[in-house]
Amino acid sequence: MASPTTYTLPPLPYAYDALEPAISAQIMTLHHTKHHQTYINNLNAALVSQATATSKNDIVAQLHLQNAINFSAGGHINHTLFWENLTPASSPSAQPSSAPKLVAAISARWGSLEKFQEKFNAVLLGLKGSGWGWLVQDTESSALEIITSKDQDIVPAGKKPLLGIDMWEHAYYLQYLNDKGSYAKGIWQVVNWKKVEERFLSGVDGVFGSLAGLRSSI
Amino acid sequence: MSTTLFRTSQAARSALRAGASKRAGAMASTSFVRGKATLPDLPYDYGALEPSISGKIMELHHKNHHQTYVNGFNAASEQFAAAEAKQDIQAQIALQPLINFHGGGHVNHTLFWENLAPSKQGGGGEPTGKVKTAIEAAYGDFSSFKTKFNTALAGIQGSGWAWLVKDNETGQVQIRTYANQDPVVGKYTPLLGIDAWEHAYYLQYQNRKAEYFAAIWDVINWKTVEQRLK
Numbered sequence: 387m388a389s390p391t392t393y394t395l396p397p398l399p400y401a402y403d404a405l406e407p408a409i410s411a412q413i414m415t416l417h418h419t420k421h422h423q424t425y426i427n428n429l430n431a432a433l434v435s436q437a438t439a440t441s442k443n444d445i446v447a448q449l450h451l452q453n454a455i456n457f458s459a460g461g462h463i464n465h466t467l468f469w470e471n472l473t474p475a476s477s478p479s480a481q482p483s484s485a486p487k488l489v490a491a492i493s494a495r496w497g498s499l500e501k502f503q504e505k506f507n508a509v510l511l512g513l514k515g516s517g518w519g520w521l522v523q524d525t526e527s528s529a530l531e532i533i534t535s536k537d538q539d540i541v542p543a544g545k546k547p548l549l550g551i552d553m554w555e556h557a558y559y560l561q562y563l564n565d566k567g568s569y570a571k572g573i574w575q576v577v578n579w580k581k582v583e584e585r586f587l588s589g590v591d592g593v594f595g596s597l598a599g600l601r602s603s604i
Numbered sequence: 605m606s607t608t609l610f611r612t613s614q615a616a617r618s619a620l621r622a623g624a625s626k627r628a629g630a631m632a633s634t635s636f637v638r639g640k641a642t643l644p645d646l647p648y649d650y651g652a653l654e655p656s657i658s659g660k661i662m663e664l665h666h667k668n669h670h671q672t673y674v675n676g677f678n679a680a681s682e683q684f685a686a687a688e689a690k691q692d693i694q695a696q697i698a699l700q701p702l703i704n705f706h707g708g709g710h711v712n713h714t715l716f717w718e719n720l721a722p723s724k725q726g727g728g729g730e731p732t733g734k735v736k737t738a739i740e741a742a743y744g745d746f747s748s749f750k751t752k753f754n755t756a757l758a759g760i761q762g763s764g765w766a767w768l769v770k771d772n773e774t775g776q777v778q779i780r781t782y783a784n785q786d787p788v789v790g791k792y793t794p795l796l797g798i799d800a801w802e803h804a805y806y807l808q809y810q811n812r813k814a815e816y817f818a819a820i821w822d823v824i825n826w827k828t829v830e831q832r833l834k
């Protein structure tokens with residue numbers, strides 16, 4: 387039996403305290419070294435069990451494991467996209483001017499960047515439970531849309547994620563407590579617009595990078 | 605269903621504060637339609653469940669999170685009543701997810717506070733009588749039950765609750781998990797609920813949720829569970 391791919395925690399492209407004051411170093415440290423790491427550990431374990439179940443033709447076990455794989459793989463993919471689309475507020479990439487084509491498309495769709503951000507935040511606050519808010523582009527029509535995904539669901543097929551915001555309570559609770567509105571407002575200071583523009587101009591597989599294969603397997 | 609959920613008058617609230625432990629029976633006449641939901645008082649101090657649950661968590665959880673569900677439920681109910689008055693069926697249907705979420709959040713948290721108690725008020729230990737019998741019939745012994753319950757809690761993918769429920773058709777008890785604020789309704793009666801949302805433990809336990817699930821058994825109010833099983 388072939389041994390499955392082992393996934394590892396990608397290093398953050400900035401220091402744990404680099405997103406302060408929007409996101410505290412304590413949150414970033416726990417979120418990356420504990421939460422994200424746990425999704426990866428559980429994914430690797432489930433993939434090993436899956437390989438065993440497959441070699442034994444145990445279909446019931448395979449179906450059970452697929453649920454665990456989808457959740458853990460989604461957690462790994464979503465957090466990887468999230469870290470990449472954040473950057474310190476002092477970085478030039480945090481300026482919307484580093485995403486000229488995307489900002490033009492956003493303004494065409496929502497009237498202005500500010501109106502888009504208001505709409506996006508309203509969608510974030512409307513989530514009922516754990517989940518993510520996304521700016522996506524429909525791969526057929528090229529239209530921009532704001533969508534949510536629950537728990538660790540990845541964005542559906544046919545949508546290319548451009549910007550993802552984690553709305554699980556672990557993403558903000560130590561700093562903002564139940565005031566998720568302030569978290570949603572503050573995070574715009576640390577959005578990596580340069581990265582988001584790159585995704586806008588790239589194909590779907592380019593967005594997922596080394597996780598493109600994992601993404602198409604769930 | 606506890607009748608503490610939809611209290612109407614200030615006088616009633618004062619009366620309930622005076623006799624907190626007797627509150628459920630006192631309000632049998634309150635009505636879902638006319639009454640505004642209000643935040644019930646906790647039957648113990650915020651710090652009373654320490655060290656299982658910190659006073660800071662209890663205070664935020666009750667005063668902020670639970671209050672937000674109460675407010676959200678009242679707002680959605682008002683909108684629903686307006687849509688009903690206009691015979692706007694589509695608007696009534698569109699409001700269902702909000703009513704389920706905020707109404708569920710209110711019901712779930714109310715049941716949760718009631719099924720917890722500090723050890724000096726009888727919290728913790730093991731169930732006796734009918735509850736013990738029902739749990740042993742379903743799970744063999746209390747320790748196996750606890751292990752299964754904690755496994756169910758740990759397996760929740762996102763926000764949600766684990767409940768010990770009674771199947772109203774068979775009378776048997778079982779462990780079930782519910783996503784987000786989905787309430788235990790219909791075929792099942794809620795007996796014991798544990799909040800597995802991150803806000804329920806994060807300030808104290810961070811990502812170590814298994815420690816929260818282990819510690820909460822020290823503050824379970826088995827008397828309440830027994831009353832609900834009847």
Ligand SMILES: [Fe+2]
Nearest residue numbers: 421552554557
């Ligand atoms: Fe997260």
Ligand SMILES: [Fe+2]
Nearest residue numbers: 605606607715
């Ligand atoms: Fe009740």
Ligand SMILES: [Fe+2]
Nearest residue numbers: 669799801804
């Ligand atoms: Fe809660």
